[in-house]
Amino acid sequence: MRKFRFFVRRKRKTFLFRQIWFLEQLIELNAWNPNQVDEPDYQRRLTSYRKICELNEFDEEKNEFLCLFHNFLYELKSSVKDLSLREYASQSIDLFLNKMTKFRSIFLNEVRSSLKNTSLSSEVRHEFLRHLSSLIEIEQENEDLLDLKRLKNSKDPELDFFNNILHVQIHRRFRALRRLKLNDEEKPFRSSTVEHFLLPIVCSFVNDVLAEEKQEIHDEIVFQCLTNFSQRLNWSKFNEIFQFYFRQLTNETRSFTLLQKRCLTKTVSSIIDAFHFDIRQEQSSFPID
């Protein structure tokens, strides 16, 4: 009996010791430099990331892992200019997604909301897309990801949609959209894939111009894809995206350059071209005076 108690006590102590280690890592990952205002403590944060990357045992049921994962997501989104922190957070996300399948759905939700976030910087969006690309390779159950699988090409990176859409050269990104359109014409993508992933990716081209991150869009493929995918939306989503861009066009509080106005006009026009709702029945239901 005494041996049993000793065993239980030792087990409890090991458990507490691990728990404290994880909590300490959370503190380290959020450390600030005491000598510089608003400056992260890079030394402490990066050391902690290295320790986490050396972990051998993973347990997706433990909240400590989930906390760390959410912390990585925060770092990925907030470290817009801190390349080192973003890289380490990204590496840790990769590790956790590979080892713990339960976290994949959490990450996918985050990808969806991040892609729809119009104010997200292109660097962070590219990081999310890079993770999405790796997740497509390993995930076997999610239907949206299975649908996106045909955009991958592991044999020839030149033909891989994700490889091209993340490319630094703009013509390679337009090439990715051309391949996307061809793929959709061969076999249409599911509407949820379009709504959650493909349309936000296409819209990001327009959003980058509006955020003054990129120059004018000199290829019609962006607007063709926009029309193509908007035709797949239900009324509420269609109306939402139309209102979003149309309101900006008529927004008096923010002034746009001529290039931005041109881009907005083309965008609104492309969405209107995609109007696919049969309004005859609706009209007939209204009483005519």
Add this chain to the structure above:
Amino acid sequence: MSIRDYTSCFLFLADDPLICDENERLLNYLKQISISMIDSKNSMSLTEKEFEILLVLTRKPSTIAMTEELSSIFVRLLRQNVLTKKKKKSSSKSELVLSILSILENLFRQIENPFEKHFKEFPILFSKIVEREQRINLMKVVQVFIDRSSQENSE
């Protein structure tokens, strides 16, 4: 006396022995509100007066059970304030989150094993709390979890 009459005079008579006996009833009422607030998933929240009463109760919790109940209510309040989507982020909301985190830091020091009781509610907050000051306060709460676990480990 109805709960509404009671809450209206509570702030002035918090230390009165006649009122103190009713604290549990009041706490139960606030607990119900905080639970329905989470269930409804909308921006419903405690009124200003109800929040003030919570603060007064936090000042002098009579039993450990009461402190634990208060901790649960504040954790729910924190999640509700951080997770509900509001179009405009007001500075008062930001200050409220800061205050709740400070209160939780104090309450968790007084209860036994706060990690096992409340840590499961925290993971999502590590990505949703983004303001620097709020994150610093969140880390203070994590430090309390560490201190309490270390304390248990040394016993």
